Amino acid sequence: MQQLLAQLLNDISEMQQKFDHVKTTDTDYDFYTIVVPFTKQIDQQLKKFRSFETQILHLNYMNKQKFDLLVSNIESLSVECHFKRTSRKLFTEKLKAVQYDLSYIQRNEFALW
Structure with a gap:
């Protein structure tokens, strides 16, 4: 699970970079070539993450x-x-909340087992 949490935190950092890029360049990413594959990758990570819900x-x-x-x-x-x-x-507020929660889970992972 430690590797999964690290990957999710890296994905969140990548989302921050992508967001900064669209804001500075004032252009959107292409939906079908960039957005869809990225969200599918995130969905796969979240499927694994959900398996640890209990x-x-x-x-x-x-x-x-x-x-x-x-x-x-x-x-x-x-x-x-x-x-x-x-x-x-709104993006920044969500991002910080997600980073905080994932970091909290990561720091307390030892308590899960």
Whole structure:
């Protein structure tokens, strides 16, 4: 699971870079050649992540609603990072929340087993 969490955190960093790129260049990524393959990759990672849901829900500051929101935010960020019309404030808030939750899970992974 440690490798999966590290990969998700790397994916989140990549989303930040893609978002910064669309904002500075004022252009969107192509939907079919860039966005769709990237979101499919993220969906595969999240499928693996969901398989650990039961263990993750045992952490002190994690519950079903927070877990579902974390997954939903990652899914939406994976799409929103490709388009210039995305609100910087909302994107940044979601990104920070996702990074915080994933880091929390990563730091407390030992408690899961």
